[in-house]
Amino acid sequence: MMKKIPLMWKILTGLVLGILWGLIALSIGLEKFTYDWIKPWGTIFINLLKLIAVPLVFVSLVVGISTISEISRLTRIGLRTIALFLTTSLIAVLIGLFLVHIINPGSAFSEEKQTELKQKYYQDTNPKEKPAGTQQEKSPLQLLVDMVPDNIIQAASDNTRMLQVIFFAIIFAVSLVLLPHGKVSVVKYFFAGLNEVIMKLIDIIMVTAPFGVFALISSLVVDFSGDVDLFAALGLYSITYITGMFLLILLFYPLVTGLFAGTGILGFMRAILPAQMVAFTTSSSAATLPVTKEQVENELGVSQKISGFVLPIGVTINMDGTSCYLAIAVVFVAQVFGIPLDLVDQLTILLMALLVSIGAPGIPSGSIIMLTAIMASVDLPAAGLALIIGVDRPLDMLRTVVNITGDSTVAVLVAKAEGELKPQSTNAFVSTRKKD
Secondary structure (H helix, E strand, O other): OOOOOOHHHHHHHHHHHHHHHHHHHHHHOOHHHHHHHHHHHHHHHHHHHHHHHHHHHHHHHHHHHHOOHHHHOOHHHHHHHHHHHHHHHHHHHHHHHHHHHHHOHHHHOOHHHHHHHHHHHOOOOOOOOOOHHHHHHOOOOHHHHHHOOOOHHHHHOOHHHHHHHHHHHHHHHHHHHHOOHHHHHHHHHHHHHHHHHHHHHHHHHHHOHHHHHHHHHHHHHHHOOOOHHHHHHHHHHHHHHHHHHHHHHHHHHHHHHHHHHOEOHHHHHHHHHHHHHHHHHHOOHHHHHHHHHHHHHHOOOEOHHHHHHHHHHHHHHOOHHHHHHHHHHHHHHHHHOOOOOOHHHHHHHHHHHHHHHHHOOOOOOOHHHHHHHHHHHOOOOHHHHHHHHHHHHHHHHHHHHHHHHHHHHHHHHHHHHOOOEOOOOOOOOEOOOOOO
């Protein structure tokens, strides 16, 4: 029986074949054939991603937030856990934004090429550029005003108003949490089932990903005229991404646990390494949960009470790696196409990367659809997805490592605050310095 080829290798094959076809098309004059007969399949793939974006964000957020109903019983621990999750995710987004602006991976393209691409893919006038004068007259709180929809049906029909969908999803889910389970159990079961349907839809859409990647990247290579700058930009993007992930894994989390929980930096890294290896190979926080729980309890000294509460919630709503990735990817696409992002755009990216990561599906490459939603919100051309999708799957493995390490960090911090961090004989890494 033949072994099934993983989707990652199929997508990478589509990427390589797309690059080769683009170069061949340029050399033998098949540019028009590529535009007429190949590029449309890439457009169809992008439309499929857009199609599922709104229902995915809404349902995932409702399911993710409504699963933390235990907070009503463990208010102090629950609120502390959520606050720490949001804090680490916010820092991850800021790290991503900082790196992508400092390294500027999209700068591999000349200004002339960026102008050409902007005119080609960004023909519609940016709504934010039209009222240049009126923008300055708006209140500093305009972003908050724009987050609250006056008609949720209209908001859901427009991908550029995703923040309004997120706002409604959050207050809807919070209402589910606050009501007695008996009164809303049917609603929760409905959304849980709907979530499963959407996950299956994503599986179906991702089956077409290799063909979509082939079509998108081949047309982009033709657009870039085989310019080596395209590959230089992708290399710089990958370096930026990997740098962000390793800053979180090797510096941020160990330092935080060391400063606030007394764990040694190297000790923390050694303790969580087995879970990180499983996360890297499976690309699934949920599949890694048993190993993460064992390492956090036995090696870091977190009580079962805390780990049993914090880690499952973290698997559902804490996606630091995804938050960092979304920030880097969106700004990178803007840089490649020479599209300036103003302060409102940057705040929108920050907020959406923070919020949609809560509902990011726990499946390989599921965050690509979240990326589609953020790009639409800041009016970036969907064609930029071609640059991201081709290299996303291998990099996705690092995101999972960051996600489970962030969950473990929060578990340690909550345990320390609650007096549930136990130095023990098996816990060789927790600082046991004697008081003077």
